[in-house]
Amino acid sequence: MLIDKTIFTLFRQGSTTYFYSSLFFPTKIRKNVFILYAFVRKADNFVDQIPQDKIGFYDFRKRFEQAWQGEKTNDIVIDSFVYLAHEKQFEKAWIDAFLDSMEMDLTKRVYQTLDETLEYIYGSAEVIGLFMARILGLVDRSFEFAKHLGRAMQYINFIRDIHEDNSLKRLYFPQTELAKFGLESLEYDYVVKHTNQFISFIRAQIDRYCGWQELAEHGYDFIPKRYLIPVKTASEMYKWTGHQIAHEPFIIYRWKVKPMISQIVTETFKSMVDVVSKKDQIHKCVKHID
Secondary structure (H helix, E strand, O other): OOOOHHHHHHHHHHOHHHHHHHOOOOHHHHHHHHHHHHHHHHHHHHHHOOOOOHHHHHHHHHHHHHHHOOOOOOOHHHHHHHHHHHHHOOOHHHHHHHHHHHHHHHHOOEOOOHHHHHHHHHHHHHHHHHHHHHHOOOOHHHHHHHHHHHHHHHHHHHHHOHHHHHHOOOEOOOHHHHHHOOOOOOOHHHHOOOHHHHHHHHHHHHHHHHHHHHHHHOOHHHOOHHHHHHHHHHHHHHHHHHHHHHHOHHHHHOOOOOOOHHHHHHHHHHHHHHHHHOOOOOOOOOOOOO
């Protein structure tokens, strides 16, 4: 089953881990996952580029609404996503929450409390877990676990992308959390003068990620074995990212911590062995490293 070139390219350029782990889904599921992530990536690209493309984003959102009402937009990304959304019964409120969070990236630079951060994460990541649950045909009881998996992965992205977000003058971590560790900023020139506070802050955030990740993995029992392999692969790669940063927090200012393609493929085969042999699916997440 062929995947449109535009959709394929958007996904491949957007996420190494998600793209290569998703290749191991069965053909029909894989095509739907590509459609979902192309839509997500296209919306995200408008707000993450420098300078941000506000006009492009609002036009994208307007055309989505037109497509949702049954109009053809001739945008393969939007039209394919809307068809998928209706087929898999995505709730419109989920899509609106996603687009609202993308819009927040145009208008909001600082988050005061964890609740504010979690509001953003719900739209930017937890609903992606809900979309995936519907694509995989999972029961509604799995949804809370799917949301926590999206939340956990997004939080690792926040940690990994601190340096990049600094360039966008964007800080997702709540001010209350920074204050708890005696920090006023996550800019490199500042944290390098507050090394111990910064290291403690980063490791505490990774511990928070681990709590959400481990909760999410209790939902693995809801996922059919054939679908679990790529899900588990992506999860393990995010744990790997967390471990690298926990071991050396300042690494995030030197490069973007991402697994190599060979690592993702190797982890996929490890996941296959775990699933086929019915080994314990829940591997401990990295915790505080002294």
